[in-house]
Amino acid sequence: MTPLQTLLEQSSLHDVCGTAAKRARLKATLSPTPTTKQVDGDLKLSEGQDLLLEEGRVHVKGHLILDEQSRLLVAGDLVVEGNIINEGFDYALLFVGGALTASNLLFHGELVSLGSISVKGVAWTYYNDHSTYADLLTARVVVADDRAEAVDVVRADTHLNGHSSQITEALGKVLDAQAWDAQKAGAYRELAKRLGQGKELLREG
Template identity: 60%
Template sequence: MSLLQKLLDEGSLHPHCGTAAQRAALKAKLTTSGAPEVIPGDLKLSEGDDRVLDASRVVVKGNLVLEDQSRLLVAGDLEVEGNIIHEGFDYALLFTGGALSARNLLFHGELVSLGPITVQDVAWTYYNDYSTYADSLKARIVVADDRFDALDAVQAAHHFQGHPSATVAALSKLLVPDVLTDGGGSYREVAKRLLRGQGLLR
């Protein structure tokens, strides 16, 4: 059984990824097939779908969409040319043994990257049921709504962390109209916008 398959047996990856030292130790144990894999369109994981890709590099030409109770583990780098979307209120897992990149990211579940996370526009995580584990996250805007993400370094022009009601006024000046209401964002509406290929920034 591969290491990634063993990780699927874990209820949470926090014990393995909570610190930089733990992530480095896990990365040292990972092996890849050495071959890259290109997915020509969207990659969608339905509810209950577990997917393990042992490629050294996976390129998704469209969006990556995870439904609740789905899990995707990639041994190497994951490059999503579209958006990464998990809009829900249950567990989902995205794990990369290397670098992770996308145009936008909206995520509620557990997100683990053993390499840097680079998002072109908005990296938006929400609710404290789960966390994000990575050495670094870079995006134009980083939003962590009611969520503590275990990131060693964040590089962003704007970084919002806390209850949505405390950040909505400043954030609404940066995003296109109708993404936010007075009480904060509608994650379902944000997800729909990203699925249509529409941007979030003014």
């Protein structure tokens, strides 16, 4: 059984990823292959689907979309030219053994990077049953809605952490007008739809 297959046996990765030391120990067990897997369009995981990729680099030219109860585990680095989208409230998992990069991220499930997470626009996580685990998260705007994260360092122009009712006013200052209307209505599905269409959530500038 490979290390990625072993991780699939866990109901949560908190016990093995909850600290920087634990993440470093886990990373040392991985042996990604010296190859690159390229996905020319979107990579979509359907409900309940598991996908394990042992390559040292996975490059998704489009969006990465995970349905509820889906799990994607990558042994090496994951580069997503588009957006990472996981909308809902049931468990889902994105595990990256190296560094993770994307344009934007909207995620409710468990999110793990044993390297850094780098997002050009907004890195938005929500739902308090799950957490994000990483040494470093960099984005223009970081939103953690009703969620306790295990990220050692956050670098962002705007970092909002708290229940949606507490951060609503601050969100209104950074969101695009249509995204702001969706957020006020509590419609994460609409925010996910916008990202799937390649639209921005943030105001320009």
